[in-house]
Amino acid sequence: MATTEEVAPLFAHDDLTVVTCMPSFTPQMFLDEELDLGGDAPGAEAADADPEQQQLAMMRFMTRLLSGPMARKLREIVLPLARDFRPHLVLRDGMDLGSVLIAEELGIPQLPTPSGSSNVMDPTQVHDGLNALREEFGLPAQEDPLSVVPHGRVDYVPADFSFARHLPGSYSYRQTVQVEHDSVLPEWVADLPTDRPLVWAAIGTALPMIQQRKEQGEAQPTELPFEFPDPVKTLQSIIEAAAKLTECTVVVATAGVPVDTTDLPPHVHLTERLPQPLLLESVDLFLTHGGFNSVREAMRTATPLAVLPQFGDQQPNARRVEELGLGREITDRTPDGIAAVCREVLADAGAAATARRARLRMLTLPAVEHAVADLERLVGDHA
Secondary structure, three states: OEOOOOOHHHHOOOOOOOEOOOOOOOHHHHHHHHHHOOOOOOOHHHOOOOHHHHHHHHHHHHHHHHOOHHHHHHHHHHHHHHHHHOOOOEEEOOOOOHHHHHHHHHOOOEEEOOOHHHHHOOHHHHHHHHHHHHHHOOOOOOOOHHHHOOOOOEEOOOHHHOOOOOOOOOEEOOOOOOOOOOOOOOHHHHOOOOOOOEEEEEOOOHHHHHHHHHHOOOOOOOOOOOOOOOHHHHHHHHHHHHHHOOOOEEEEEOOOOOOOOOOOOOOEEEEOOOOHHHHHHHOOEEEEOOOHHHHHHHHHOOOOEEEOOOOOOHHHHHHHHHHHOOEEEOOOOOHHHHHHHHHHHHOOHHHHHHHHHHHHHHHOOOOHHHHHHHHHHHHHHHO
């Protein structure tokens, strides 16, 4: 497992060799390189556009980074390790297109693992960038944009609940409930009232990470022509919305983001973090940023969703949640607007029924342990 120091502890109990060869990537690292090469600033053409157009512009820019400087850097870091280890197969993160090139150089299959970036990535938009890198590294150019996933992909949701917009069918396995082996809920959770709806609210890991780096004085992207989501403002709006849901019990994860807790009503409970997959087994609504991990975990536990997207794949995910009938997207980002959507979803028997149907469909998928035999067959077919 080639990863970063931050991710490595997740594999402490697994029988794996973990190599922390990857740096803690930041958007600024690749933004600077792209601008040095003469590229346009992200979303410069959308500086005066509406938020949705700005996010589309940002996604186009990120696509350039993924298939350009980021793929080059990841290949540079991982290729020596791969040559030494001599794998028969690469399982890669959806954002790691460098491993596409590594697999082609080594003549082995590669599969992207479940990620929001895989879901929203249009292979036609990364095709030219990857072919340019192929030429740079002496690899044959590919004619088919789907050469980025020549052997398919891995997913944790069934085909009829897929969030992938442009990619073909997958090897699908059942979403696990527990991520960390020793996960347990704190005792105070067991004392929460059960005679009223229980709501869990969280904003994921990316926004709090941005806030932490900002507090540590790390350089922030300076070339953005529009405002990046502010985690403090977002979380404060969620807490104020929670205060309005007086008919519910609301647990809000702050993820270490500083918030104003003045006059916090007794039905609102703040915690820095909890084992989310466990808590979702007992909540009536998940107020979420819409990251793909969170959406999958909610589907696994039949939890309806109120989605307040921030950036990246979260907005397409929010729209897909509505398309599938799993919940609603929050477009009025005020506390009143957030609370209103939460009430709508809680009152929507159809969303609850669809969430249960999604869980039943997910339970028909094989356990992830079955991936071993599937991957062995793939390697054998490719040999």
